[in-house]
Amino acid sequence: MFQTSNALRRNVHSQVTDRVGSSIVRGDIGVGETLPPEMQICEMMDVSRTVVREAMRTLTGKGLIESRPKSGTRVRPPEQWNQLDPDVLRWRLETANTDRYLAKLFQLRSAVEPAAAALAAVHAGEDDIARIRAGCDGMAAAKTNEDFVVADIAFHQSIYFATRNEFFWPIAQMFEITLRQSFTIAATGSHRPRALVEHRAVLDAIAAGDAEAAREATVVLLKHSADDLVRIRGREFDAPARPAKR
Amino acid sequence: MFQTSNALRRNVHSQVTDRVGSSIVRGDIGVGETLPPEMQICEMMDVSRTVVREAMRTLTGKGLIESRPKSGTRVRPPEQWNQLDPDVLRWRLETANTDRYLAKLFQLRSAVEPAAAALAAVHAGEDDIARIRAGCDGMAAAKTNEDFVVADIAFHQSIYFATRNEFFWPIAQMFEITLRQSFTIAATGSHRPRALVEHRAVLDAIAAGDAEAAREATVVLLKHSADDLVRIRGREFDAPARPAKR
DNA sequence: CCCGATTTGTTTTGTCATACATTATGACAA
DNA sequence: TTGTCATAATGTATGACAAAACAAATCGGG
Numbered sequence: 069m070f071q072t073s074n075a076l077r078r079n080v081h082s083q084v085t086d087r088v089g090s091s092i093v094r095g096d097i098g099v100g101e102t103l104p105p106e107m108q109i110c111e112m113m114d115v116s117r118t119v120v121r122e123a124m125r126t127l128t129g130k131g132l133i134e135s136r137p138k139s140g141t142r143v144r145p146p147e148q149w150n151q152l153d154p155d156v157l158r159w160r161l162e163t164a165n166t167d168r169y170l171a172k173l174f175q176l177r178s179a180v181e182p183a184a185a186a187l188a189a190v191h192a193g194e195d196d197i198a199r200i201r202a203g204c205d206g207m208a209a210a211k212t213n214e215d216f217v218v219a220d221i222a223f224h225q226s227i228y229f230a231t232r233n234e235f236f237w238p239i240a241q242m243f244e245i246t247l248r249q250s251f252t253i254a255a256t257g258s259h260r261p262r263a264l265v266e267h268r269a270v271l272d273a274i275a276a277g278d279a280e281a282a283r284e285a286t287v288v289l290l291k292h293s294a295d296d297l298v299r300i301r302g303r304e305f306d307a308p309a310r311p312a313k314r
Numbered sequence: 315m316f317q318t319s320n321a322l323r324r325n326v327h328s329q330v331t332d333r334v335g336s337s338i339v340r341g342d343i344g345v346g347e348t349l350p351p352e353m354q355i356c357e358m359m360d361v362s363r364t365v366v367r368e369a370m371r372t373l374t375g376k377g378l379i380e381s382r383p384k385s386g387t388r389v390r391p392p393e394q395w396n397q398l399d400p401d402v403l404r405w406r407l408e409t410a411n412t413d414r415y416l417a418k419l420f421q422l423r424s425a426v427e428p429a430a431a432a433l434a435a436v437h438a439g440e441d442d443i444a445r446i447r448a449g450c451d452g453m454a455a456a457k458t459n460e461d462f463v464v465a466d467i468a469f470h471q472s473i474y475f476a477t478r479n480e481f482f483w484p485i486a487q488m489f490e491i492t493l494r495q496s497f498t499i500a501a502t503g504s505h506r507p508r509a510l511v512e513h514r515a516v517l518d519a520i521a522a523g524d525a526e527a528a529r530e531a532t533v534v535l536l537k538h539s540a541d542d543l544v545r546i547r548g549r550e551f552d553a554p555a556r557p558a559k560r
Numbered sequence: 561c562c563c564g565a566t567t568t569g570t571t572t573t574g575t576c577a578t579a580c581a582t583t584a585t586g587a588c589a590a
Numbered sequence: 591t592t593g594t595c596a597t598a599a600t601g602t603a604t605g606a607c608a609a610a611a612c613a614a615a616t617c618g619g620g
Binding site: 081118121122123125126127128129130131146147148149150151152153154155172173175176178179180182183184187229231233234235236237238240241 | 327364367368369371372373374375376377392393394395396397398399400401418419421422424425426428429430433475477479480481482483484486487
Binding site for chain 3: 351352353367370381382383384385386387
């Protein structure tokens with residue numbers, strides 16, 4: 069239990085949070101089960117109870133667990149976890165099947181990003197547009213694949229922020245953690261010129277304040293990204309079949 | 315500073331978390347500023363440092379603050395907050411302009427919910443569909459407005475869970491906290507029969523596994539809800555104009 | 561005397577240890 | 591069955607020390 073992760077840096081309580089949180093997300097401690105008493109965890113990890121408790125508070129704040137005196141600390145059902153929390157995402161990423169994980173993420177992007185671009189076209193200020201343009205320029209100027217991906221991520225994040233709707237922001241946050249992989253996958257050489265053109269189309273539509281054009285340009289962009297991913301990673305990337313007959 | 319909230323029940327550290335978190339979200343402590351040293355907060359609220367520290371860990375976990383020895387604890391920029399975290403949402407709701415808040419929330423729903431219904435049509439299992447149907451039946455059987463709203467919320471939540479994509483779940487979580495108001499607003503008497511028909515249309519499409527029909531039925535449903543809200547709350551509910559010229 | 565690098569000091573968070581309070585749970589007894 | 595009580599777990603308080611970061615003072619070289 070509580071695999072000895074290789075995260076050695078940072079605070080002690082962050083390390084404990086990582087190990088316990090990771091264990092929970094991995095499913096080491098089934099839903100509804102109680103994890104070991106605080107004192108026992110202290111011994112297991114050789115830290116003080118203060119540290120363990122602060123780690124527990126963090127996990128409680130993310131919705132992973134709930135504690136009550138005497139009865140102990142139980143794992144809450146995954147529907148109540150803050151699935152978009154950066155740490156939770158990271159822990160999932162450690163354990164999950166990467167292709168299916170990226171596929172689900174892409175489902176969310178496909179739902180949200182066209183609307184975000186449309187909203188950005190209406191609400192973006194000059195600073196927002198400058199940021200988006202900087203992303204485009206960065207992609208154009210990129211020498212290495214790494215640079216290209218970083219600029220690509222910045223571009224998409226900027227669109228979410230440009231909506232001026234804070235409820236879209238958490239989705240932009242995810243990109244740092246989760247999308248570096250999928251972007252890298254799709255950024256392989258030959259696709260870059262076409263991608264660049266399509267990104268500029270989105271930028272231009274937003275800068276022009278044309279919501280519908282921004283939406284459609286984003287749909288095109290995502291469609292082609294999805295095609296690339298399917299081509300490279302195989303059909304695992306497609307939606308799995310319905311689990312039960314009706 | 316740290317308004318004396320009326321949340322008196324629960325743990326002490328939850329209360330402290332509430333008061334400090336609320337202050338931050340309200341903007342009492344500008345972005346980048348440092349909040350008072352832990353010992354000072356202890357005195358202010360007459361609690362032990364243990365409690366204050368655990369509250370700080372919770373807030374750190376939600377992305378609101380970051381602490382370093384000597385330099386103190388600073389408020390992070392709102393783009394880095396977990397804006398979909400239930401607590402953060404609650405604190406926002408305390409302070410925000412309700413109409414504009416609901417409008418932004420509705421923008422997110424409009425983006426996500428049609429896609430969620432489409433995914434549900436493909437991925438929902440029998441249990442998922444039963445839950446959605448239960449929501450419908452609850453709306454039909456509701457005697458009071460309160461009952462109707464509760465069933466309505468359950469219906470929409472079930473759709474998000476039925477996507478079988480955990481990244482959609484946090485959006486369903488928000489409903490408990492934030493949408494009770496807007497649902498109640500729109501549930502006034504005469505609109506209920508039509509709403510019920512439109513909800514059943516979504517259910518039927520999902521049960522039939524028809525993704526496109528589910529998407530379109532949801533679009534219709536949301537469109538009418540938005541109309542109701544605009545009619546009742548006035549144009550404040552519409553999107554504000556672009557802040558800067560280009 | 562001036563300037564820069566280093567050292568030393570101080571403040572604040574990070575960690576540990578211990579004690580006691582509070583509260584569910586389960587067993588026992590009426 | 592119901593009420594009471596022991597117990598085990600979390601919740602809270604206190605005090606001490608470690609570590610780190612910023613600031614001032616100090617020292618060395620020009």
